[in-house]
Amino acid sequence: MRIGSDTLSFSILNKVGGSQMILVTGSTGLIGSELLRRLSQAGVPTRALTRDLKKSREVPGITWVAGDLGKPETLRAAFEGTKTLFLLTHYLEDMVALQHNAIAAARAAGVTHVVKVSAFAASDHSKAPIGRWHYHVEKELQESGLAWTMLRPHHFMQNLLAQAEYVIKEGVIYSASGDGKIPYVDGRDVAAVAVATLTTPGHVGKKYVLTGSEAMSYRQAAEIIGAVIGKPVRFIDESPDESAGAPRARRSSAGRHRERSRNRRLSACGRQDGDDHEHHRRAHRPAATDGRRIRSRACGIVPRLNARNDPGARPHPMSRRCPSGCP
Numbered sequence: 672m673r674i675g676s677d678t679l680s681f682s683i684l685n686k687v688g689g690s691q692m693i694l695v696t697g698s699t700g701l702i703g704s705e706l707l708r709r710l711s712q713a714g715v716p717t718r719a720l721t722r723d724l725k726k727s728r729e730v731p732g733i734t735w736v737a738g739d740l741g742k743p744e745t746l747r748a749a750f751e752g753t754k755t756l757f758l759l760t761h762y763l764e765d766m767v768a769l770q771h772n773a774i775a776a777a778r779a780a781g782v783t784h785v786v787k788v789s790a791f792a793a794s795d796h797s798k799a800p801i802g803r804w805h806y807h808v809e810k811e812l813q814e815s816g817l818a819w820t821m822l823r824p825h826h827f828m829q830n831l832l833a834q835a836e837y838v839i840k841e842g843v844i845y846s847a848s849g850d851g852k853i854p855y856v857d858g859r860d861v862a863a864v865a866v867a868t869l870t871t872p873g874h875v876g877k878k879y880v881l882t883g884s885e886a887m888s889y890r891q892a893a894e895i896i897g898a899v900i901g902k903p904v905r906f907i908d909e910s911p912d913e914s915a916g917a918p919r920a921r922r923s924s925a926g927r928h929r930e931r932s933r934n935r936r937l938s939a940c941g942r943q944d945g946d947d948h949e950h951h952r953r954a955h956r957p958a959a960t961d962g963r964r965i966r967s968r969a970c971g972i973v974p975r976l977n978a979r980n981d982p983g984a985r986p987h988p989m990s991r992r993c994p995s996g997c998p
């Protein structure tokens with residue numbers, strides 16, 4: 672699926688018609704912030720929800736609104752007048768409750784279509800709680816009477832950035848995935864697919880598995896990052912128990928998927944029953960290989976490495992973008 676073409680702009684205008692407001696949840700996060708940028712660029716009327724308006728940032732054409740999916744009483748005004756919902760939250764224990772509240776608020780407000788970010792391999796028999804949680808929300812949404820589209824992305828490439836500290840301090844990357852290969856997907860590609868499903872017709876009742884075009888192991892990713900930063904990076908093949916006992920910082924992002932890693936010794940791409948087998952590869956940049964993408968993510972580590980070697984330098988914040996302008 673190509674994004675950013677004239678065809679897309681035409682379709683967006685046809686569906687949205689300048690009046691069908693989209694409500695974006697998760698708008699301060701990895702996918703949501705890129706989604707807002709793209710919707711803004713396309714001129715799509717959009718409202719962005721956050722619990723804390725201090726986190727909002729100026730994006731042309733985007734209206735920020737305060738609301739907490741954990742507090743249904745804060746949602747009525749936020750949802751009122753919207754027609755399409757982009758549903759995403761973090762994936763902590765309260766995810767099912769938060770997304771349940773969002774679906775209820777959407778129904779009450781007269782929303783007609785919900786695009787939900789779920790996860791690869793969401794199922795009722797997933798050994799990973801996250802897979803089961805997403806499955807439960809998917810089921811509720813499917814039974815809600817609302818039109819729905821599920822996006823089921825694989826492991827985000829940006830998870831690798833959570834290992835920056837270990838790369839810099841110890842020259843290592845940890846994972847319990849062994850030599851299992853992962854078709855990492857760039858979060859920006861997930862946002863690109865979201866724009867298409869939110870604004871063009873033909874996606875109702877579909878489940879899209881989103882992967883990159885190339886599966887690679889953490890060991891291979893470590894080699895690529897080492898080559899980019901000019902310093903060897905070793906891959907440490909942890910046991911699942913070691914991974915479970917890993918510091919919070921690592922677990923909270925790259926390691927957040929350790930339970931899935933534990934179960935799979937990853938296959939390149941796991942199709943689930945009911946998935947539309949459309950792997951939206953390279954949604955907006957078909958030419959880039961994922962090796963190149965990992966290289967570009969690795970560039971995010973370089974400024975921090977430099978800041979460490981030169982304490983006078985201003986450390987670069989934990990950026991999800993390559994500060995050197997890599998694709």
Ligand SMILES: NC(=O)c1ccc[n+]([C@@H]2O[C@H](COP(=O)([O-])OP(=O)(O)OC[C@H]3O[C@@H](n4cnc5c(N)ncnc54)[C@H](OP(=O)(O)O)[C@@H]3O)[C@@H](O)[C@H]2O)c1
Nearest residue numbers: 697698699700701702721722739740741760761762826827
């Ligand atoms: N990481 C992966 O490899 C991977 C793979 C497949 C699927 N996924 C799925 O992707 C999703 C995470 O996407 P992401 O990385 O873009 O998210 P993220 O960067 O972690 O951002 C989480 C967002 O959730 C919002 N949120 C949390 N609690 C909320 C509440 N009570 N009310 C309203 N908003 C709330 C936050 O908004 P505020 O703080 O501004 O309120 C924030 O914008 C999860 O569902 C995960 O299962 C991740």
